[in-house]
Amino acid sequence: MAGWVNELVLNRWRPVMIGRLKPRATFGLLVLFASLLAVAVVALGIGPVTISPGQVLAILVEPLGIVLPWSFDPGQAAVVMQIRAPRVVMAILVGAALAVSGAAMQGLFRNPLADPALIGVSAGGALGAVGVIVLGAGVFSFFDPLLSGGAVPLAAFTGSLAATLLVKRLATAEGRTDVATLLLAGIAIQAIAMAGTGLLTFLADDEQLRTLTFWTMGSLGGATWQSLAFAAPLMSLAIVAIPFTARALNAMLLGEAEAGHLGFDTERLKQILILLVAGAVGAAVAVSGIIGFVGLVVPHLLRLTLGPDHHALLPGSALLGATLLLLADLLARTLVVPAELPIGIITALVGGPFFIWLLTSRRRGMGL
Amino acid sequence: MNLCGNRLSYRVGGKTLLDAVSLDLAPGELLAILGPNGAGKTTLLKLLCGDLRPTDGEVLLNQRRLRKWSRLELARQRAVLPQQSNLSFPFDVRQVVDMGCSAHRWRDPERDAEVVDAAMRAADVVHLAERDFLALSGGERQRVHLARVLAQIWDDGNGSPRYLLLDEPTSALDLAHKHQVLSIAKDMAKSADVGVLAILHDLNLASVYADRLALIQQGRLVACGETGLVLDAATLTSVFDVPMHVAPHPLIPGRSMVVSGSATIEMPEDRFRAGGSSARNAAA
Numbered sequence: 288m289a290g291w292v293n294e295l296v297l298n299r300w301r302p303v304m305i306g307r308l309k310p311r312a313t314f315g316l317l318v319l320f321a322s323l324l325a326v327a328v329v330a331l332g333i334g335p336v337t338i339s340p341g342q343v344l345a346i347l348v349e350p351l352g353i354v355l356p357w358s359f360d361p362g363q364a365a366v367v368m369q370i371r372a373p374r375v376v377m378a379i380l381v382g383a384a385l386a387v388s389g390a391a392m393q394g395l396f397r398n399p400l401a402d403p404a405l406i407g408v409s410a411g412g413a414l415g416a417v418g419v420i421v422l423g424a425g426v427f428s429f430f431d432p433l434l435s436g437g438a439v440p441l442a443a444f445t446g447s448l449a450a451t452l453l454v455k456r457l458a459t460a461e462g463r464t465d466v467a468t469l470l471l472a473g474i475a476i477q478a479i480a481m482a483g484t485g486l487l488t489f490l491a492d493d494e495q496l497r498t499l500t501f502w503t504m505g506s507l508g509g510a511t512w513q514s515l516a517f518a519a520p521l522m523s524l525a526i527v528a529i530p531f532t533a534r535a536l537n538a539m540l541l542g543e544a545e546a547g548h549l550g551f552d553t554e555r556l557k558q559i560l561i562l563l564v565a566g567a568v569g570a571a572v573a574v575s576g577i578i579g580f581v582g583l584v585v586p587h588l589l590r591l592t593l594g595p596d597h598h599a600l601l602p603g604s605a606l607l608g609a610t611l612l613l614l615a616d617l618l619a620r621t622l623v624v625p626a627e628l629p630i631g632i633i634t635a636l637v638g639g640p641f642f643i644w645l646l647t648s649r650r651r652g653m654g655l
Numbered sequence: 656m657n658l659c660g661n662r663l664s665y666r667v668g669g670k671t672l673l674d675a676v677s678l679d680l681a682p683g684e685l686l687a688i689l690g691p692n693g694a695g696k697t698t699l700l701k702l703l704c705g706d707l708r709p710t711d712g713e714v715l716l717n718q719r720r721l722r723k724w725s726r727l728e729l730a731r732q733r734a735v736l737p738q739q740s741n742l743s744f745p746f747d748v749r750q751v752v753d754m755g756c757s758a759h760r761w762r763d764p765e766r767d768a769e770v771v772d773a774a775m776r777a778a779d780v781v782h783l784a785e786r787d788f789l790a791l792s793g794g795e796r797q798r799v800h801l802a803r804v805l806a807q808i809w810d811d812g813n814g815s816p817r818y819l820l821l822d823e824p825t826s827a828l829d830l831a832h833k834h835q836v837l838s839i840a841k842d843m844a845k846s847a848d849v850g851v852l853a854i855l856h857d858l859n860l861a862s863v864y865a866d867r868l869a870l871i872q873q874g875r876l877v878a879c880g881e882t883g884l885v886l887d888a889a890t891l892t893s894v895f896d897v898p899m900h901v902a903p904h905p906l907i908p909g910r911s912m913v914v915s916g917s918a919t920i921e922m923p924e925d926r927f928r929a930g931g932s933s934a935r936n937a938a939a
Contacts, residue, residue, distance in 0.1 A: 397741075397743070399744075534757055534760075535757075537746075537750075537754055537757075538754050538757055540742055540743075540744050540746075541740050541742050541754065542737070542740055542741060542742075544706050544735075544737065545735075545737065545740060547706075547726065548704065548730060548733075548734065548735045549730055549754060549755070549757040549758055549807065550726050550727045550729070550730030550731070550757055550758030550760075551726065551757065552726055590744070590745075594745065594746070594747070594750075595744035595745055595746055596746065596750055
């Protein structure tokens with residue numbers, strides 16, 4: 288028993304082995320995990336109906352047959368399980384997916400300023416979503432009853448994936464994907480997609496304008512168990528799989544040729560990472576709109592505290608991204624009750640100044 | 656058992672960078688590649704390690720074409736140290752050296768740690784182990800990368816031949832560390848039976864440490880053979896386009912010492928004057 292566990296889990300998948308991490312990084316990851324759990328429990332309790340953390344825990348473990356000393360009524364249980372839990376899970380998955388994707392892109396591009404948006408994911412998603420919002424009444428009216436509200440996420444996801452695959456295709460010649468061309472093709476496709484979005488915005492009527500403006504600022508307000516069922520698998524896949532590329536991404540920081548000499552199949556690594564990121568960020572954009580700065584700032588912050596080693600950076604980014612987006616969503620839905628602030632405003636409003644502070648105070652040692 | 660380049664040519668944009676160069680590297684020897692700037696030394700190394708595909712010719716490692724090797728197999732037998740690596744993230748030195756163990760993916764982590772320690776001792780970077788790589792000097796960085804490639808092909812006791820390709824490993828080093836790096840390379844060749852190929856610029860270092868020399872000029876192999884035989888004043892003078900003199904090494908019997916330049920240094924009087932001699936004549 289112990290033999291095969293050791294072989295399969297420890298040896299074969301050493302990339303995520305805790306034993307490889309420095310004590311400080313292990314401690315950091317544990318702290319991040321604990322804070323994620325704490326913030327999740329608090330977030331489940333806060334809202335128009337206030338539920339104490341103890342009651343939240345009691346509600347969560349009740350289906351397992353465990354009875355905790357905090358009593359609650361069925362109404363509270365319904366609020367937690369049906370209204371808040373999908374939203375909290377969505378915030379965790381979207382935050383983790385965006386941040387871990389950002390960390391992977393920064394490693395792949397060997398540039399601490401890279402971001403998933405660089406490969407066209409967000410701009411393509413926006414074009415898809417805005418297309419359905421504006422043209423939906425005409426072109427998509429036939430499909431609309433079938434999709435029953437799922438048209439916008441589906442179009443956003445399709446747009447994200449199409450844009451990323453196009454960027455990747457443009458940067459690939461003779462089976463080799465050139466990272467510098469990837470960056471430039473990403474910028475070009477982003478510009479084209481944004482022009483398309485601009486044109487559609489120009490054509491939109493007042494109500495459509497309002498809808499698309501809110502969509503581009505991001506929101507987790509639409510989270511339900513149904514929308515999660517669509518988006519969760521792709522985001523979970525990236526969150527779980529990307530940390531396994533830690534060792535290869537470390538080597539990539541030496542340069543692509545060096546990573547190859549160290550035994551890594553860099554072409555396959557690039558393909559896998561681009562597909563994982565496109566799927567995860569595409570799904571995130573589809574269900575929550577455009578949420579900026581998480582993918583850029585979270586890996587940065589962690590590099591300053593845990594160091595650049597991807598063994599710690601990738602899982603750490605997922606944990607911190609989830610925690611921060613959970614907090615941002617908490618602010619989004621509590622600051623201006625009964626209305627909601629778009630979450631993209633909060634992440635940019637907090638992330639922007641924070642990023643400026645990073646740039647000015649830590650210019651040295653970040654490779655800038 | 657060797658690393659063998661067979662009539663390697665490399666042309667790009669109608670320009671021939673390397674023209675039918677044949678070269679082989681056997682385990683246990685240190686082969687130095689010498690030649691003026693732009694002669695094609697780095698191109699040759701990139702062809703030999705597979706970074707570039709030859710326009711003509713083929714590279715064989717242990718009688719098997721380079722392309723037929725899996726990346727992992729290759730990485731366990733052959734390490735490459737490029738002229739420069741642009742690592743711009745603040746890893747500590749030990750982590751950088753540990754990257755050399757990447758190809759030994761299923762190896763026990765404790766064994767990895769031993770190998771990293773041994774490689775850091777060999778490259779004299781043990782005292783830097785906990786330092787931030789980005790805070791090191793150019794020479795220290797080069798030695799850290801050397802430790803990394805040493806760790807990559809550190810002896811695992813399975814007896815398979817190993818090769819080390821070094822592109823100007825001494826360029827950023829002070830004199831003492833130049834000697835140190837080359838004696839490490841030599842030691843890897845002699846006691847660990849590694850085939851070491853090094854691009855060098857210093858003829859005297861090459862003369863002291865190399866078993867064989869290859870001279871390259873304008874993409875062609877001019878001479879290749881035992882160090883003493885290749886270090887010939889007439890050949891060197893024509894390759895490097897500067898008068899060269901070869902004399903017996905004062906300390907090491909059987910080795911040569913090379914001096915470059917003429918007895919007098921040419922100093923045209925008007926080299927740094929605006930307008931040169933004509934301007935002066937006009938003033939007179």
